[in-house]
Every structure is written in structure tokens, then in C-alpha cells.
Amino acid sequence: MAHQAGGQRPAPRPVPDTCETQSYLQDYGALLEYLACPSLVVDRQWNVVMANSAFETLFRGVRPHPTAMPGDNFLRFVLFHPDAGDILGEHEAGWCLPMLAQLRSALESCGHDQELQAVRRDIAQDPIMEAAYRQGLPHWIRAVGEAATRLDGAVRLLHHPDPRRGRTECRIVEHSPRPLRELGYRHLTMVPRDPRRPAAAVRRPRRARGAASHLAVVPAPEN
Numbered sequence: 001m002a003h004q005a006g007g008q009r010p011a012p013r014p015v016p017d018t019c020e021t022q023s024y025l026q027d028y029g030a031l032l033e034y035l036a037c038p039s040l041v042v043d044r045q046w047n048v049v050m051a052n053s054a055f056e057t058l059f060r061g062v063r064p065h066p067t068a069m070p071g072d073n074f075l076r077f078v079l080f081h082p083d084a085g086d087i088l089g090e091h092e093a094g095w096c097l098p099m100l101a102q103l104r105s106a107l108e109s110c111g112h113d114q115e116l117q118a119v120r121r122d123i124a125q126d127p128i129m130e131a132a133y134r135q136g137l138p139h140w141i142r143a144v145g146e147a148a149t150r151l152d153g154a155v156r157l158l159h160h161p162d163p164r165r166g167r168t169e170c171r172i173v174e175h176s177p178r179p180l181r182e183l184g185y186r187h188l189t190m191v192p193r194d195p196r197r198p199a200a201a202v203r204r205p206r207r208a209r210g211a212a213s214h215l216a217v218v219p220a221p222e223n
Contacts, residue, residue, distance in 0.1 A: 035189060080122065172190055
């Protein structure tokens with residue numbers, strides 16, 4: 001369900017203008033680097049403020065993209081990068097639809113935000129993505145409940161490029177201390193689950209790259 005986005009890459013993000021804030025973010029970046037799990041800090045538009053080496057390793061194999069690199073904007077990566085489904089398992093239901101729900105919620109509270117509106121325009125330019133947003137998202141939420149749209153605590157599937165890890169489940173844990181929240185930032189970590197735990201049932205096979213001719217959550221039209 002990931003497709004090419006036609007918009008421009010977001011403008012550089014402003015750097016906090018106080019020495020204390022800059023020092024705090026530098027130290028927080030050092031803390032991120034101590035974490036062995038993929039970890040990133042994003043702003044309200046899902047621009048990546050900082051990420052650790054484990055995050056970079058997870059996405060090191062993705063091809064260049066003008067607007068949707070994982071280290072630039074994670075929302076755009078999930079929705080628009082053609083390689084996203086190679087790493088983010090059960091890409092449509094596990095990642096795309098929850099992120100579309102996050103976008104919808106953000107637009108409801110910050111509808112004037114230019115970056116979020118730019119993502120919405122890029123979705124509207126693609127018929128499959130537009131169907132996902134307008135039809136698939138409400139249908140999916142009715143089927144699974146609002147709780148599935150939350151990220152903190154969600155269990156998601158990853159296909160790690162390291163063959164020693166391979167297909168693995170991770171739990172997304174959000175930990176955003178007050179100084180980050182005051183900046184509008186969120187800290188998300190993908191914590192791999194113990195492989196000895198029973199794996200979640202596979203809902204359906206992953207589609208081959210580029211084979212998204214129809215969105216699974218949108219009922220197919222009758223002939």
C-alpha cells in the first residue's frame with residue numbers, strides 16, 4: 001500500500017532556541033544511543049528529530065526516496081515508501097492503517113498544519129491511498145476497535161535485515177518525558193519480544209512488492 005508521493009520534502013525543522021533545551025536534546029540523543037532497540041523521537045508532523053543506530057540498522061537497506069525516507073519523516077515512510085512493507089510486517093493492517101488513524105487524529109486537532117495537510121494532499125493524489133483513508137480506515141476501526149489505532153503498547157511485526165533476527169514481533173513503547181512533550185516530541189521504541197513466546201497468527205500472506213492493485217480492507221467492487 002506504499003506509493004510514490006508527489007509532494008516536496010519538508011523544510012528543515014527549527015532548532016530549539018535555548019541553550020538548556022539544546023543541551024537536554026543532546027543528552028537525550030546520547031541516551032537513545034545506549035538503547036539496543038530501534039528508537040526514535042518525532043515531532044507532531046512525524047519528522048524524525050533523532051534516532052539511534054539500531055533504528056538506522058533496521059532501515060539501512062531502503063532505497064533512496066525524495067520525500068519518504070525513514071530517518072526524515074516516519075509517517076511518510078510508512079505510507080509512501082515502496083520498501084516499507086519489506087521491513088514493516090503485515091504492512092497494511094499493522095502499520096499503514098494505524099498511521100492513517102494517527103494522521104486523521106492530528107488533522108482533527110491541528111487541521112491548519114501545513115506539513116500534515118501536505119501529507120493529506122499526497123494521499124488524495126493516489127486512488128488506493130485515498131480509498132484507504134476514506135473507506136478502509138473507518139471500516140477497519142469498526143472491525144477492530146479504536147484501541148487498535150494507538151501506538152503505545154501495540155505489538156507489530158518486523159522483518160529485520162539481520163538474518164539472525166529475521167521475522168520478529170516488537171512492542172512499541174512510548175516514553176515521552178515532560179521536556180519532550182513541551183516541545184511537541186514523542187519518543188517511540190520498538191522493543192523485540194521474547195522469541196520463546198508464541199507468535200501471533202499470520203493473518204494473510206504479504207503481497208509481492210508493487211502488487212497492490214486493490215486495498216484489502218476496502219470491499220472489492222462486485223462485477
